Amino acid sequence: MPDLVIERSDAIATITLNRPDAMNALSKALRRDLADAINGINADDAIRVVILTGAGHRAFTAGLDLKELGHDQDALGAANAETADRNPVKAIEMCTKPVIGAINGVAITGGFELALACDVLIASVDARFADTHGRVGIMPGWGLSQKLSRLVGLYRAKELSLTGNFIDAQTAQAWGLVNRVVARDELMPQARQLAAEMAQLExxxxxxxxxxxxxxxxxxxxxxxxxxxxxxxxxxxxxxxxxxxxxxxxxxxxxxxx
CATH class of the missing domain: 1.10.12 (Lyase 2-enoyl-coa Hydratase; Chain  A, domain 2)
Incomplete structure (x- = not known):
């Protein structure tokens, strides 16, 4: 199975991070595939809205593939990469079309940053968010340290980053981090409905x-x-x-x- 799956239907492209056994971790190959997918979608006039999600119910994405980091001396540079083929946040940010993040499970560290790159977030009840940069010993380089405080407030952002603790989907909604929380089976139908409403605009x-x-x-x-x-x-x-x-x-x- 490919690490990334793209489905196109009715002006909507759905991108699925497809490494469920690895919690959809962002390997080198997956990051390259994501950048290529966004390039293709940007050039496709038939697509108006994008949905980004993860395979399974455990994880949206756990961020950078820590197994790769542990075996590749150059892999750590991805945390500060500025090119879209290495930095998935840049890949999403270069998408000219609205991106709906359908957060199906945990979004951890780099995965949290990837979620924050989306334009709208819908979370299933399985979703949880954590910034574990401090626990891993890596400074954030994809925008989390600045975006999070602007979204949830300075004190809440510091609590999350300085503890590495998780917050659940309901707390994320109460803090203004996600637009809505839905049942597991309603996540993709609701994301597609919202995408279809957006796609009605020119x-x-x-x-x-x-x-x-x-x-x-x-x-x-x-x-x-x-x-x-x-x-x-x-x-x-x-x-x-x-x-x-x-x-x-x-x-x-x-x-x-x-």
Whole structure:
């Protein structure tokens, strides 16, 4: 069986990390395959949304393959790698299309960082999160030390990183780390439903909105508002009144069915 499985259906690509016996650990080969998959998806105009998940129920991914690290002198450099074929967070970040993380089990250390690279997180009741960098003796290099505090707050981030303790899916939701928690059997159906709703947007809007939110998030508010204004003017000058009216009618019709 391949280490990575890609399924395409109805404008949605589902990427499954497929090393369940190794807790879907991110080996060299799997990291290369993930980067190749994202490159292919970016070039595929038929795909609008991506779902990333892991095989089985034990793990989303346990992060870097520690067995590889223990036998390959150069493997540790992956923790600071800047290229997408070695750094899976970079691979996900270079995806121009929305990525839904369907967190099916534990997301540990590098796996936690990979989850944080997604745009939306849906967790099954089996999901748990832990930052064990300190216990392994490796400094985070894929963004966790900075992203986590911005998502859950400084004190909670320090508690997680300085203990290496796990939090369960319900706690992750309460802390704002995941969007929702669902039953095991509902994880992929709910992820696909959300992806299908996103895929109803035109590609230019999906890509443009994702990029605008991401680019503005790390800026001070004044600079972020200026960025929004700049891109809004650039985009909206090409929108015709007839197009707005047609889309408004479609929005109203959708609202009546929900």
């Amino acid at each position: 590609p230019v809007m999906l890509v443009g909105l994702k990029r605008l939110i991401d680019d503005g998030f790390g800026l001070p508010l004044d600079a972020a508002l200026a960025l929004e204004q700049e891109r809004s003017i650039q985009h909206n000058r090409a929108v015709t009144p007839a197009a707005v009216e047609a889309r408004r009618a479609a929005v109203q019709a959708r609202g009546r069915t929900q």
